[in-house]
Amino acid sequence: MKEKEVIGMIQMRKLIEVILSIILIISIAPMQGFAMEKDSVHTLSKEQQTVYNIALKSILNIDSSAKFNPENISYRDVGDIVNQVVEENPEIFYYNGVTVISDGTIIFKYNDSKKNIIQKKNKIDTAVKKVMNTTIKKKMNELEKVKAIHDYLVLNVEYDYKNYLNNTVSDDSYQVYGALINKKAVCDGYSKSMQLLLKKAGIQSFYVTGTANGENHSWNLVKINGKYSHVDATWDDPVPNKKGIINYNYFLLTNKQLEKDHYWVKSNYPTATSENYNYFHNMNNMIERNGYYYYSNAQNDILYKMNKSSKKISKVVNDRAPYLAICGQWIYYSNYSNGGNLYKVKLTGKEKMKVKNFHVINLYTQSNVLYYTVKSSGEIGRIEL
Template sequence: MNHIFKLLIAIVLLLSITPMHVFAASPSSMTITKSEEQTAYDNIVKSLLNAETNTTFNASKISYKDIGKIVNQALANNPSISYYNGLTASSNGTINFKYKADRKVILEKNKKVNLEVDRIIKENIRKGMSDLEKVKSIHDYLVLSVAYDYDNFLKNNVSNDSYEAYGALINEIAVCDGYTKSMALILNKVGVQTIQVTGIANGGNHSWNMVKIDGQYYHVDTTWDDPVPNKPGSVHYNYFLKNTKQLKVDHQWEETAYPVATSSKFNYFHNMNNMVEKDGMYYYSDSKDNLLYKMDKKKLKKTKVLGDKAPYFAIQGQWIYYSNYSNGGYLYKVKLNGKEKKQINSIHSEVMFIKENILYFQNTKTKKNLKLVL
């Protein structure tokens, strides 16, 4: 009687402030050179992308014990794979996959995600953009469009969708895996090499991305740049394009499995609390003093706009609307050149953004959302 040995590989959903369940893969093994392993890898990728329940491998050449490693590589290399929930590999050369949804549902959701990715690219990526501009554009889009699934996390009730790109791009609510997969899906499609990284942060499982710009790798944790609870219109850059040494302060991962990021070229982003890009300039509230500055994108020359503390602001035309923390957090406006400053209200106002010529902001005391037609 032939004995079939089975290896059960399951994903354990460890919910934390930044839950994840994506497997990591060594970039050095992104291209599998052994022909039999390559065939098995190709079969696995094809099956997982199509949410198929089984595939095969050459058991005379590959041990069933090595299938888990190949699947991990497939998952890390293909952010389009979704709702995967484990496998059983047998010594007779068969692999049975498990999913967290029916195949028909998965394929329908994947179709919606692909259409949404195309829409996002069309609306946010322009011809001639540098890789830096592409990365920043998609980083900003995800932070502004997606809310961290915080309420469900607190209730220990995070849905399967929130771990997928579907949660981030369609439901607009996700945990770190949703942000990470979406970032990889979009950036890879516009020609920016992007790696999914898994590790630990805040004592819990976490995922984020590495991107390659001008030959150098950088870490981008889009999830941690999105304020929690969600603050519409707010984008942070504390974890945007960090090197390995900087990220190691509060993130841990198997460093030997990923490229080493050494460049500090984009450190200037890390001091930007809320930033608006306009006419070749970065307008931002400095994280050190909360004063409003502007920086020429090409020359990287920093200039103070005005001496008021302005942690929250938005720009419309030639006007900056801001919460003046040097005077009760009241709503003010000032020209882009720092002139013609004027007080608008006597309400502590914050969390502001502009949409269709309307300034939306929040009364800090009452938590009521208010708006001002510009």
């Protein structure tokens, strides 16, 4: 073979390689519900873990691109790994897809400028630190941490209901920024924020995607004392929003309990079987004080209390009290056994008395002030306590 022919063949081979490197490109949009293995946040080979770490570092730095070794892993597998990074790190609220090239190049897409993303990240970091400092105490056990985070989200985030009805929900409402900064979110905003806060509190959790009542939905799977339970903070937040009210119907459920109205690919996640916390499901509008849970019984709204340690239950007063608030040693409640009039009673169940002679709802306290809504007019009333 002549020298010119050899050189020509070499040049042609290089040209083909260049063409192939251009052709072998895969673009992947953000995915929801990446399948996670059994009892670990992610199960990856050594090579996959290397790409995972590269992608995580690059996205956290808001880098436009990164490089991996295409001899160790197929470029076709990198997109799924990147999606897993995003799935397991809810602080990444700005990811908007990825393009992977067979030469080992990863090109990341973001939904905003780097400057704006950094500003939002700083706001989220500040908000997370504030939540941790105000809701998580040193001596809290795992259950108490999960409950504190669940309660914080329900009390401080409003479901973005109007925009949901009008199909105008913003991107922020699907992310932690909507829940923690704007205080408005849909299910993704709640569940990603819970995942982030649980992570900061040292609680292992999964962001679970599926459907509920036939619509796309997300919630969390949390690990307490070595066992898993489902938590759907979105469905525990009344819609339309009712300030000061927390439900526990979807707090720490088993697979069997949740599957009545939720659907998800169960093989993708650990199984929730613990029934240790079923007592929460009998509590409507519960308030925790001085080692007790005070609540309206789910069956008939009668006012009860439960000792947190012994789990002993006792009746506070034989009145129906679907709305209640606590300030100091007093429970204020809407007495549905007497026309919904505003009453108060000591935490001990003694010294019951009427406060207002009209029907009130939506009770809550803030800075030693009791707020209530007059049922007939919708007027907001207040009492200095």
